[in-house]
Amino acid sequence: xxxxxxxxxxxxxxxxxxxxxxxxxxxxxxxxxxxxxxxxxxxxxxxxxxxxxxxxxxxxxxxxxxxxxxxxxxxxxxxxxxxxxxxxxxxxxxxxxxxxxxxxxxxxxxxxxxxxxxxxxxxxxxxxxxxxxxxxxxxxxxxxxxxxxxxxxxxxxxxxxxxxxxxxxxxxxxxxxxxxxxxxxxxxxxxxxxxxxxxxxxxxxxxxxxxxxxxxxxxxxxxxxxxxxxxxxxxxxxxxxxxxxxxxxxxxxxxxxxxxxxxxxxxxxxxxxxxxxxxxxxxxx
Amino acid sequence: xxxxxxxxxxxxxxxxxxxxxxxxxxxxxxxxxxxxxxxxxxxxxxxxxxxxxxxxxxxxxxxxxxxxxxxxxxxxxxxxxxxxxxxxxxxxxxxxxxxxxxxxxxxxxxxxxxxxxxxxxxxxxxxxxxxxxxxxxxxxxxxxxxxxxxxxxxxxxxxxxxxxxxxxxxxxxxxxxxxxxxxxxxxxxxxxxxxxxxxxxxxxxxxxxxxxxxxxxxxxxxxxxxxxxxxxxxxxxxxxxxxxxxxxxxxxxxxxxx
Numbered sequence: 001x002x003x004x005x006x007x008x009x010x011x012x013x014x015x016x017x018x019x020x021x022x023x024x025x026x027x028x029x030x031x032x033x034x035x036x037x038x039x040x041x042x043x044x045x046x047x048x049x050x051x052x053x054x055x056x057x058x059x060x061x062x063x064x065x066x067x068x069x070x071x072x073x074x075x076x077x078x079x080x081x082x083x084x085x086x087x088x089x090x091x092x093x094x095x096x097x098x099x100x101x102x103x104x105x106x107x108x109x110x111x112x113x114x115x116x117x118x119x120x121x122x123x124x125x126x127x128x129x130x131x132x133x134x135x136x137x138x139x140x141x142x143x144x145x146x147x148x149x150x151x152x153x154x155x156x157x158x159x160x161x162x163x164x165x166x167x168x169x170x171x172x173x174x175x176x177x178x179x180x181x182x183x184x185x186x187x188x189x190x191x192x193x194x195x196x197x198x199x200x201x202x203x204x205x206x207x208x209x210x211x212x213x214x215x216x217x218x219x220x221x222x223x224x225x226x227x228x229x230x231x232x233x234x235x236x237x238x239x240x241x242x243x244x245x246x247x248x249x250x251x252x253x254x255x256x257x258x259x260x261x262x263x264x265x266x267x268x269x270x271x272x273x274x275x276x277x278x279x280x281x282x283x284x285x
Numbered sequence: 286x287x288x289x290x291x292x293x294x295x296x297x298x299x300x301x302x303x304x305x306x307x308x309x310x311x312x313x314x315x316x317x318x319x320x321x322x323x324x325x326x327x328x329x330x331x332x333x334x335x336x337x338x339x340x341x342x343x344x345x346x347x348x349x350x351x352x353x354x355x356x357x358x359x360x361x362x363x364x365x366x367x368x369x370x371x372x373x374x375x376x377x378x379x380x381x382x383x384x385x386x387x388x389x390x391x392x393x394x395x396x397x398x399x400x401x402x403x404x405x406x407x408x409x410x411x412x413x414x415x416x417x418x419x420x421x422x423x424x425x426x427x428x429x430x431x432x433x434x435x436x437x438x439x440x441x442x443x444x445x446x447x448x449x450x451x452x453x454x455x456x457x458x459x460x461x462x463x464x465x466x467x468x469x470x471x472x473x474x475x476x477x478x479x480x481x482x483x484x485x486x487x488x489x490x491x492x493x494x495x496x497x498x499x500x501x502x503x504x505x506x507x508x509x510x511x512x513x514x515x516x517x518x519x520x521x522x523x524x525x526x527x528x529x530x531x532x533x534x535x536x537x538x539x540x541x542x543x
Contacts, residue, residue: 150403
């Protein structure tokens with residue numbers, strides 16, 4: 001089969017229409033999970049089938065595409081999705097956040113501030129923030145429609161009673177525009193403050209669970225907390241070993257079997273551009 | 286009639302296809318009063334309770350509740366958000382099986398705190414304090430606050446369920462066989478506890494049971510149901526000591542005297 005046998009950006013036009021309708025509905029009702037007829041994609045569930053479908057539906061020939069996986073541009077997931085769209089859509093691909101017009105991401109928001117001309121597409125494994133406490137879909141839908149979100153705080157209560165602080169460190173629940181409680185996908189809670197008031201459009205696609213939801217630009221997003229245990233977007237208390245950045249989200253990397261470790265920016269593009277600008281961390285060669 | 290009654294039920298009927306769940310039941314419940322409903326299995330007492338508590342929609346009838354804000358309202362014609370709000374503030378529902386009423390994956394403190402958080406409590410310290418307070422009131426050791434209900438005995442689970450329900454200070458409690466499945470000594474303690482809570486908090490309650498000892502201890506008034514119909518009602522002692530209807534006589538005489 002030649003590449004020409006694919007429609008632009010893989011999905012057929014009817015599917016794109018269906019997904020775009022879901023996206024528009026999601027943008028109109030920020031934080032609301034819109035059901036959509038998720039298609040089989042040529043990759044396993046859990047590898048970003050939802051994100052890929054959303055990206056394919058919003059992609060145009062002029063777009064410049066970037067994929068990050070846990071902040072990195074060079075992991076299997078990121079590389080294969082990037083090459084998938086290079087082949088099936090022929091769009092330009094980049095690793096530079098500032099150059100990209102569509103950024104598909106798994107578990108991170110780029111460190112660089114996003115702009116109004118960008119779309120951020122999240123891969124979401126479990127879109128329902130109430131799922132672990134209430135297994136019935138019929139019941140969680142009712143809870144969303146009636147704004148009964150006490151249960152979300154029960155989860156945070158359990159965290160504090162067990163660990164002394166809110167130990168949820170990723171997929172930290174947020175409330176959108178004072179209405180829907182939303183799972184921001186498993187991004188670290190360090191990234192939560194970047195969700196709100198963001199100039200870029202943020203789209204969330206869950207392929208297996210068949211849900212799309214969205215945050216339009218400049219939406220109010222508030223992380224849930226208790227009065228006496230306020231939300232804390234924590235990170236490792238170090239500077240990046242390669243670029244010396246103090247305020248980026250860090251990965252801890254084990255470097256030998258003698259307990260040696262270093263902390264590096266999880267956003268590889270951010271780290272590299274800082275190094276190119278001459279910043280140097282303590283572990284840089 | 287609705288002027289003073291906390292709950293007034295008029296002509297409630299529920300059918301399951303050709304079978305009658307309960308037929309044309311009417312009564313009034315006054316503040317501070319405990320109403321017992323007894324009858325054999327399948328007599329419609331749980332159907333009636335679920336209809337009153339909004340878990341089932343009856344085919345006919347009205348259930349007026351004297352709400353704190355708006356006065357008497359027909360709960361069956363309320364919007365669902367209103368009814369659900371009522372069921373976590375002014376109402377409480379104690380299930381027969383504690384597992385139905387508890388979140389088994391959540392600690393005891395979380396279980397008690399859930400209703401508080403559902404009505405907007407957002408201060409961890411305050412929630413925790415009232416959870417501790419309520420565990421003590423139902424005779425569960427404070428040190429068990431972070432244990433899950435799965436680690437509790439049946440009697441403790443039932444008491445935890447009661448604490449979880451009463452924490453928001455409801456005015457009306459629905460109880461479905463609160464002592465079912467517990468051994469007799471645990472039953473006795475639970476009844477003791479319920480009786481003192483009802484008295485101290487001035488609660489009104491509707492207790493469904495097949496155990497006449499439970500109603501003898503708890504209930505002021507009694508309704509006897511058979512085949513979906515109320516066959517006899519009156520003061521508890523009067524009904525139990527001088528049963529008029531043949532079925533009530535049978536029921537009273539079936540108690541095993543030890």
